[in-house]
Amino acid sequence: MELVKLTPALGAEVRGLDLTSDLDQTTMSALVQAFVTHQVLVINAPDMTPEQHMAFGRRLGEIEVHAFFPNLGGTREQVSVLDSADGTTASMWHTDETFLAEPPMATLTHAKILPSTGGDTLFASSSAAYNALSPRMKDHLEGLTAIHDLSRTTELRFRFGLADAGQYASAIAADRRIAHPVVRTHPVTGEKSLFVNPTYTRHIVGLPPDESDMLLGYLHRHTIKEQFVYRHRWNDGDLLMWDNRSTMHLALADFEGRRLMYRVSVVGDGNV
DSSP: OEEEEOSSSSOEEEESOOTTSOOOHHHHHHHHHHHHHHSEEEEEOTTOOHHHHHHHHHTTSOBOOOSSSOBOOGGGTTSEEEEGGGTOOOOOOBOTTTTSSSOOSEEEEEEEEOOSSOOOEEEEEHHHHHHTSOHHHHHHHTTOEEEEETHHHHHHHHHTTSSOHHHHHHHHHHTOEEEEESEEEOTTTOOEEEOOOTTTEEEETTSOHHHHHHHHHHHHHHHTSGGGEEEEOOOTTEEEEEETTSEEEEEOOOOOSOOEEEEEEEOOOSOO
16 A cells, blocks of 8 residues: 655545455554545545445444435445436535534545546645644634534525525424534544534634624635645546545536536544
8 A cells, every 4th residue: 555645734645455355454554544644535446336335434433324415225325426417516615414413534435427527626624724823813712612504505505596495494493403612633633623614614602693703704714725725636436535523625516517426424433
C-alpha cells in the first residue's frame, strides 16, 4: 500500500490496494491510521461490488441505513443510491447527517456513472480550519453548542419551489434536530475541529439571532478557505472515504448527464 498526499491540509491517494479481496489486519490498521491522519482517502476500485462495499465499511464499524436517501433494497439496503437521474443533486457544504445524535463517523462513496465533465466534490478540513483560528476566537467558541436540523434541507427546497408547504410542515413536525458542540474533539487523534455546517446547523444556543448568524457565517466562510480544501475530480470506479468527524464536503451540481454514486456510511462512535 502506497500513500500519495494530495494537499497540505487533507487528502491522500491510496495505491496498491485491492478492495475485491479481504484485507489483512496489518493493512487494515495502516489504512485506518491513514484515514484519520489525512481525513479523505482516494482508492480506485472499479471492480468492487456493493457486497464488497458493505463488507469494507463493516471493517470500520456498523453501517447504517441512510435517513432519507433511496437504497438498493433487500440485503443491500445499507447501500444508498445518489442518482442525478432521480434528482439527487445538492451543491451545499455539509457534514453528513449532523441532525442525528450520533452522526456517521465515516462515509464511503463509490463512483458508478460519471458525467463527461463537472461533478467534482470538494472537501474542507474543519480541524485545519480550527487550528488556524486566533486563540481568542478558540476561547470564545469553547463550550458553545449549536442546533442541527434536518428540516433545513426541506426549507431550502421550499424556498426554491421544489417542495410544497405540506412537505415543509411535515419536515418541521418530524423534529429531527439535536444540539452538538461547536468545537468537537476527535476520539482517535485528540484534535479539535469545528463542528458546524451551512446545511444542517440552524443557530448557536443562547446567542441572539443576529449574533448567532454572524458567528456561524464567519465559521462557514473560514472553513472553506482554499488552504483547507481539497477538490476531487472523480475517475471511474473511485472510492472516496472521508472522516465526518473532521471534514465538510460539497458535491458540485455543475454537470450535464448522469452522475450515479453508491454510498455506505459507518455509524458514529458517540463521541460528539
